[in-house]
Amino acid sequence: MTASDLLSKQVSVFLENKSGRLAEVCQALGRSEINIRALCIADTSDFGILRLIVDRPDEAVEVLQSAGFSVGSTGVLALRIPDRPGGLGEVLDRLQEVDVNVEYMYAFFITIAGDAVVLFKIDDAALDATLNVLDGAGIQVIPSDEVYRL
Amino acid sequence: MIWDPYYECMDPEQRAELQVRRLRETVARLNVSVPWYRDRFADRGIGPEDIKSLDDLRHLPFTTKDDLRDTYPFGLFAVPPEECVRIHASSGTTGKPIIGGYTREDINSVWAETIARTIACGGGTSHDVLHNAYGYGLFTGGLGLHYGGELMGCLVIPASGGNTERQLMLMEDLGSTILCCTPSYALTIADTAADLGIDPDRLKLKSGIFGAEVWSEGARESIEERLGLSAHDIYGLTEVIGPGVAGECEAKAGLHVFDDHFIPEIIDPDSGEPLPPGEAGELVFTCITKRAFPLIRFRTRDISRLQYGKCECGRTHPRMERITGRTDDMLIIRGVNVFPSQIEEVLLQIEEVEPHYQLVLTREGRLDNLEVQVEVSPAMFSDEVRKLEAIEEKIRERLSSSLGIRVGVKLVEPKSIERSIGKAKRVIDMREEA
Numbered sequence: 229m230t231a232s233d234l235l236s237k238q239v240s241v242f243l244e245n246k247s248g249r250l251a252e253v254c255q256a257l258g259r260s261e262i263n264i265r266a267l268c269i270a271d272t273s274d275f276g277i278l279r280l281i282v283d284r285p286d287e288a289v290e291v292l293q294s295a296g297f298s299v300g301s302t303g304v305l306a307l308r309i310p311d312r313p314g315g316l317g318e319v320l321d322r323l324q325e326v327d328v329n330v331e332y333m334y335a336f337f338i339t340i341a342g343d344a345v346v347l348f349k350i351d352d353a354a355l356d357a358t359l360n361v362l363d364g365a366g367i368q369v370i371p372s373d374e375v376y377r378l
Numbered sequence: 379m380i381w382d383p384y385y386e387c388m389d390p391e392q393r394a395e396l397q398v399r400r401l402r403e404t405v406a407r408l409n410v411s412v413p414w415y416r417d418r419f420a421d422r423g424i425g426p427e428d429i430k431s432l433d434d435l436r437h438l439p440f441t442t443k444d445d446l447r448d449t450y451p452f453g454l455f456a457v458p459p460e461e462c463v464r465i466h467a468s469s470g471t472t473g474k475p476i477i478g479g480y481t482r483e484d485i486n487s488v489w490a491e492t493i494a495r496t497i498a499c500g501g502g503t504s505h506d507v508l509h510n511a512y513g514y515g516l517f518t519g520g521l522g523l524h525y526g527g528e529l530m531g532c533l534v535i536p537a538s539g540g541n542t543e544r545q546l547m548l549m550e551d552l553g554s555t556i557l558c559c560t561p562s563y564a565l566t567i568a569d570t571a572a573d574l575g576i577d578p579d580r581l582k583l584k585s586g587i588f589g590a591e592v593w594s595e596g597a598r599e600s601i602e603e604r605l606g607l608s609a610h611d612i613y614g615l616t617e618v619i620g621p622g623v624a625g626e627c628e629a630k631a632g633l634h635v636f637d638d639h640f641i642p643e644i645i646d647p648d649s650g651e652p653l654p655p656g657e658a659g660e661l662v663f664t665c666i667t668k669r670a671f672p673l674i675r676f677r678t679r680d681i682s683r684l685q686y687g688k689c690e691c692g693r694t695h696p697r698m699e700r701i702t703g704r705t706d707d708m709l710i711i712r713g714v715n716v717f718p719s720q721i722e723e724v725l726l727q728i729e730e731v732e733p734h735y736q737l738v739l740t741r742e743g744r745l746d747n748l749e750v751q752v753e754v755s756p757a758m759f760s761d762e763v764r765k766l767e768a769i770e771e772k773i774r775e776r777l778s779s780s781l782g783i784r785v786g787v788k789l790v791e792p793k794s795i796e797r798s799i800g801k802a803k804r805v806i807d808m809r810e811e812a
Contacts, residue, residue, distance in 0.1 A: 240761030242754045244791050270763045274770075274788050277761055296793045298754040302761045331762060349761075 229371060231355055235303030236372040237285035238347070241278040242298035245271065253278060256295045262288050265378055266347060268334035279334070281306075281347065283376045305350060306336075306370040307362065308343040316346065322365045328354045338378060345370065345378065381498035381530070382491070385638045386693045390686070393694070394432055397641055400666035402429045405438070408672065411456045414449055415439075415674065435641065435664065436652050440675045446476050446617065455479050455670055462670050467516040468616040469715040472723050473780065475516075478616045479670040485525060488667050489619050492636045493526020496625025499634060499691075500585045500610035502556050504531030507582075509554035511545055511563060512590070514538040518620025519590055519713070523558045526622060532556070539563065542570040549581055557586040560713040561593040561601060561609075566744040568604035578606035587612050589621055590713040592701055611700060617676050618663045624698055629690045632697030639667045642696060643675070644684050647705040658683040660705050661698065679706045707805065709739065711746045714783050718804045721750060724780045730758040730769055736795045739807045746809060749786040750777060753795055 243249045250269075257264060257280075266281040282288045285301060292299045309315050323330060329351055336345035350358050362369055370378075380386050388396070406426035408415040418439040419425060428434060441454070447470050452459050463482045467475040480489065502508065508527040512519030520538055527534040535552060537545050539559075545567065548554070557564065564586060571578070583605055589612035598609045613633050614621035623640050624633035635642045640663045644653045647660040661680045665672040681703040684696045709716045718737060725731045734753040739746060750773070758769055770787045777785040796803060 238761070240759075242759055242766075242789070242791060244789075244794065249791070272763060272767065275766070275790075277763060277766070279761060296791070298756065298759045298792050300759050300761050 231359060232303075233371050233373075234305060234359065234369045235355075236281060236306050236347070236370075236375040238302045238304045238349075239280045239282060239285050239288045239292070240300040240302055241280070241292055243269075243276045243278055245273070245275060250278065252295070253292065253297065256291055256297075257282065257288060260287060260291045262291065265375070266334065266336045266345075268332075270332065279332075281336070281375060285376065302349065303352075303355075305348045305358070305362075306372075306375045307346055307348060308340060308368040308370060309346050311339055311342055311344045315344070319346075319362075319365075319367055322361050322367070323350075323358060326357050326361045328358045328361070336378060340370075340378070345375075379498050379501070379503055380692060381495040383692075386495060386634070386636075386695060388638070388694060390694055393638060396638060397666060398429060398431060398434075400638075401432075401435065401641065401664065402426045404664075404666050404672050405429060405674070408456055408674065412454055414445075414453055432641070435643065435675070438664070438674050440650065440662070440677050441673045442677050443471060443476065443617075443679070447471065447474060450474050451477050452479070454673065456672055457481060457670050464521075465516075466518045466521070466616055466620060468518070469717060469720060469781070471717045471719045473720065476616055478518075478619070480619075481669040484619070484668050484670050486529070488639055489522060489622060490525040490529040492619070492622035492625075492639060493522055494530040495634075495636060496610075496612050496622050497523075497526055497530055497532070497556065497587060499625040499627040500556065500587050501608065501628060502527075502530060502532060502585065502587075506530075506532045506555045507535065507553050508532040508556045508558060509535045509537055509545070509549050509552075511537045511539060511557065511559035511567075512621075513713075517714075518614065518616050519558075519560075522614070522620040522622060523587065527558075542567055543574065546571055546574065546576055546581075549583070550576065553582045555582050555584050557583055557605070557607065559586075559588065560591045561588040561597050562591060562712065562744050562746065564588055564601045564605065564609070565597065568601065569744060572604070578604065581606065583607040586610065587625075589613055591710050613698065613701070615678060615680075617673055617678075618665060619668065623663065627689060627691040627693060631689060632685055632699055634689065634693050634695040635684070635698050637695055640665055642684055642698060644682065645677075647677075647679075647681075655686050656683055658699075658702070661701075679704050679708060681705060709737070709748075709805065709807070711739065711748050712783055714781065716748070716781055716783070720781060721777060722804075724776050725750075725752065725773070728769075728773060728776065730755060731773065732757075734792075734795050735804070737805045739805070739809050741809045747786065748783065749788055751788045751790045751795065753792050754789050755792070758789075 331349040462479040464480040514520030611626040614623040644659040
């Protein structure tokens with residue numbers, strides 16, 4: 229399995245901080261029967277960036293672009309994290325040991341067999357090192373095609 | 379007090395003779411020393427000998443801000459730059475500023491003189507302590523008032539802008555009687571004084587010389603009441619000389635244009651034809667006493683009207699009405715002239731930026747606030763906040779350093795700025811009149 233199979237496509241949308249914009253994104257996706265699986269919003273006082281994991285990311289990008297949004301697509305890793313106290317901390321420790329910086333992360337709403345699913349944005353340059361350390365530590369990366377079906 | 383009663387109260391016919399003589403001399407000098415003017419005089423077949431009355435002024439060519447840009451920096455200087463002793467500058471319509479040069483004679487005999495007249499219009503005498511909070515530097519306000527105040531014999535406090543609390547301390551401790559600054563800064567000083575519990579009675583201010591911004595009668599009343607002084611308007615522009623082209627006397631019935639130095643005209647901005655006295659139009663000035671940088675029929679783009687006849691103060695200079703608008707899109711933000719074209723030029727130099735932008739002007743407290751809204755282009759978009767913030771910061775820094783004022787930058791969604799056919803609506807001015 230190549231790194232690109234392991235990277236899930238996250239759809240990012242630029243939003244001004246004004247009412248109704250988030251709803252418009254969701255409506256546009258809903259009309260195209262695209263299902264949102266996970267999301268997070270990073271915001272400043274002026275603007276926000278909505279990050280979405282959806283079942284059909286390429287279509288979502290097209291739908292949102294044609295609805296006039298600034299849209300990007302970014303590769304993120306979906307990791308299975310034991311759903312218990314300290315579970316996430318252990319994974320972060322491993323990444324810390326090899327100086328991998330997590331740019332941001334957020335979690336899925338659902339779990340897989342008792343494991344939480346957490347999405348990590350890692351600097352592209354550190355991707356191979358990250359995959360190595362995860363592999364060595366037995367932390368499972370969920371392939372992208374599975375992520376979209378979650 | 380009238381600073382120079384001989385010239386300021388001169389019989390208008392006698393002054394007209396003086397103006398014609400000075401105009402003819404200026405045209406003769408430009409004909410020899412400024413090829414740009416010589417060519418334009420030749421195109422119109424006009425020479426100094428053709429100037430026989432003030433009516434002949436209309437045969438002379440206009441000078442525009444674009445002409446100043448095309449001849450930047452020294453193309454319209456009538457003396458070699460090394461004969462000048464000073465340069466001042468203000469905003470041009472693009473990256474290069476407008477610069478004006480001054481010989482020692484220009485500063486001492488023309489500029490300081492007309493500023494002293496303006497201070498006297500505001501009730502000033504050699505016994506006054508003049509607190510000068512106009513910015514010192516390339517801007518003409520600070521040094522202009524400074525030299526005029528010194529010529530008059532005032533005790534000049536060169537406070538420049540900023541640190542309002544310290545300014546108030548100095549004004550109180552040194553017994554300042556005249557305050558010189560922009561009207562919006564006068565209101566800031568009044569606010570700060572109120573915050574600090576400084577009653578206007580503790581200050582000895584009797585008069586203020588306020589300019590470099592468009593202000594209203596309402597602002598005048600508010601400043602007068604809150605600072606306990608009589609507020610006077612002063613008008614000028616770098617291209618003509620700086621502040622002191624016109625000043626307002628205690629009658630407050632228009633600003634006296636010191637037309638033995640600067641001949642004013644009001645023209646129809648579209649046809650360029652002079653308009654009859656009393657009609658509103660574009661103000662045009664011709665410098666007839668300056669050595670270094672005497673512009674002929676400079677089009678100010680300011681809208682005003684001129685009133686002729688003797689004022690109750692005794693002065694016989696024509697009076698210009700307070701500026702009521704502009705014929706171009708120049709904005710005055712915190713006393714600084716800003717052209718939307720300057721902003722566009724900066725934005726287009728930043729590769730991620732597409733030319734979809736809008737300028738939103740608001741007033742926060744007393745201060746003008748300029749927010750430049752820029753649409754997020756595909757090249758600019760990132761899913762990381764810090765990268766977008768870095769672009770915001772880059773735009774902000776470049777604009778602030780180019781315009782000389784602090785600018786807010788806001789990224790907005792694509793297509794959210796209204797597209798219009800023809801001239802885009804770039805400016806949303808939500809400032810209430812001060």
